[in-house]
Amino acid sequence: MVPHLITALTGPINELEQRILESMPAIERWFRLEWMEHTPPFYCSVDLRNAGFKLAPVDTNLYPGGWNNLTQEMLPLAVQAAMAAIEKICPEAKNLLVIPENQTRSTFYLANVLQLKRIFQMAGLNVRIGSIAPEIKKPTEFTLPTGESVVIEPVVRTKRRLGLKDFDPCTILLNNDLAAGAPGILEDLHEQYLLPPLHAGWSVRRKSRHFQSYEEVGKRFGKMLGIDPWLINPMFNRCGQVDFNEPQGLDCLQTNVDALLTKIRKKYKEYGINEKPFAIVKADNGSYGMGIMTVRDVKDLEEIGRRTKDKPVGEVIIQEGVLTAERINEAVAEPVVYMMDRYVVGGFYRIHAERGDDENLNAPGASYVPLAFAESTHLPQPGHKPGASAPNRFYMYGVIGRLAMLAASYELEATDPEQEVYE
Template sequence: MVPHLITALTGPINELEQRVLDSMSAIERWFRLEWMEHTPPFYTSVDIRNAGFKLSPVSTRLFPSGWNYLTPEMMPLAVQAAMAAIEKICPEARNLLVIPENGDHSARYLANLAQLTRIFNMAGLNVRLGSIDPAVKQSTTIQLASGDSVTLEPVIRSKRRLGLKDFDPCTILLNNDLDAGVPGILEDLFEQYLLPPLHAGWPTRRKSNHFKAYEEAAKRLGKLMGVDPWLINPLSDKCEEVDLAQDTGMDCLRNQVDVVLSKVRRKYKEYGIKEKPFVVIKADHGTHELGIVTVRDAKDLQALTDRVKTLTDGRKKPLSPHGFMVQEGVLTQERVNDAVAEPVIYTMDRYVVGGYYRVLEGRGVDETLEAPGSGYVPLAFEHSTQLPQPGVKPGASAPNRFYMYGVVGRLAMLAASYELEATDPDAEVYD
């Protein structure tokens, strides 16, 4: 099944594609210089939405799962990137300990662990899976439908190191976003590299910080290409410590919805876009019971209030105050056959290594596709990142479109680098 690009052959998205292709040498040089000054996050996945008139990331994960959806053709890129990443951090590395999520694991997530193990094995490392879940008390091997097997082992913490029985790793790779908090077992490790760092987890990380950093990166790349940064940047703002149970902070949400919607309306008018603008309200860190709320106008704010009331009425344990982000909603005009789709880009070190289309039949172009029932169709990055076709008419070449996805994915990765540097608790501060 091949992704089918249905966006129109005229309009801002194809003008943007042309600018990207015309600026290819300058873009690659700019990224190269940026990586001389900044350290890329170890790995990321970036959800991108192509509205037909703009192309924007809407989510960047620093502990990505879903590696099992990368095809065998993508593996050489992933292995090479893994080698580059490990060589920069611990060139003599022999052993790698992967820390998965806690709790019961789906077959999909276990397949993700098997793929990560395969990538780093092929990069020359001994890889073991060490669980920090207190419920995992003995080594357990799970057979997968693919024929692979995954063995989870309980970690052993010595005074200053983390490992397994008869396994002392140089590097520890987290595939756990620490949404429940940072466990003490991961703190104060001695001469072991923990990747990504603890401050990349949700106890510290805020989506609003990421998109603030992304906005800065988009402005710089937009200036380089001579395009409006809005064409690659979703507008957003935030409200901190919203207490849904006490209605504290709801005024902030209402105000920010109005502010962001007003900005988007002006942009739509500027570009002659006839679609109705919308925003999404989502947790600023991790996830929240409220989920993702779509707001198109003032009437929808009452629906938000009703949804909050349903959540809070009759609860024995009140909802804790939480931060929320108000983000410009970005349509998706991509299709795989007749189903709405969105590209997801995977990176390791500073390289795009693959990706797929997330597909969900029955969803609208303005709805989230990250939901039960989603399917996954690979993007042909083994060709597209290497062989864009500059002479082809904009909108007519899948490799060119995929190259543009890769540029936006790397821009989000660069923003994550800025974000992690700004929130690093060990960074030196100069007056």
């Protein structure tokens, strides 16, 4: 099912699509040169928003779940990318241990773990699932609604290696975002590759640092393409620690939201956009789309302040809100692009019938429609009118997704504890 792209066939997004398609050889060369200098994250997913006048990433996940949303047609791409990634890191790899999130009761999440296992088995590895959750004390089998099952075993730490009983992996794949911090059991591993590295977890990572890197990447890409980088970049401010119980915490937030809304209004005026600007206020670390607030006016924050008295203090990022102009069966939709190594391997539309075009869609009630990245007939088709070809639109999504992945590689270089001596 190819989604109906309701964005108008004229206007900035189609000029951007046209420019990207015309510049395909230059873009691919640009990425190739970047990947000679920088190491891509092992895998990631990027949430995009297409407003019809701009297309921008709004979140980049370095421990992506949701692999079960990719169609069977996409699997060969993921397998090839997995082969390339493993070959680069550990060519003689034989055993792979996947460490999932600790909360493993969700059958939807377990279907994602099973899909990852399938991908890496097809890439030529022995794959087993090992949990660091204290409640997993023996091999436990979980049955999925499809009738398939997943066995999760307790991890075993011996001296400086991590594995399972009778299973010694050379590579450990984390599908656990370490939001609660990096547990000691994962530290100081000897001659084992931990992917992604511990500093990619939310105990270290900050969205503001990622979008700072993305801004830098977007400027350079925009210059190469001859476009205004704002068309692909969500502006942002950050506010350090915000305590809603303290007036100064709310003041900082109001000042930064006001400054960002002013900048967005200026851009909207420049492009003749008649939409009402809005900002998204969310935690600077963490995932799952929790605690996200849409703010259209600084006054909204006073109401939020009253409602959030009991919320904990935290670091906050204020991001330019990007509308989504895409619909599937009248439901608001946003594309999510999946990558492994430096390759786009697929994606899906996240849709939510109860949410508006200026609201977060990563919320209970969301459903998923696959994107048709993988079929050969869906390669980009230069010469088609912009907006008329789904494959061309998907190619553009892949380009923006890869820009976010490149920004993540800059971000991981900047936070790598082993690089600190050179800074």
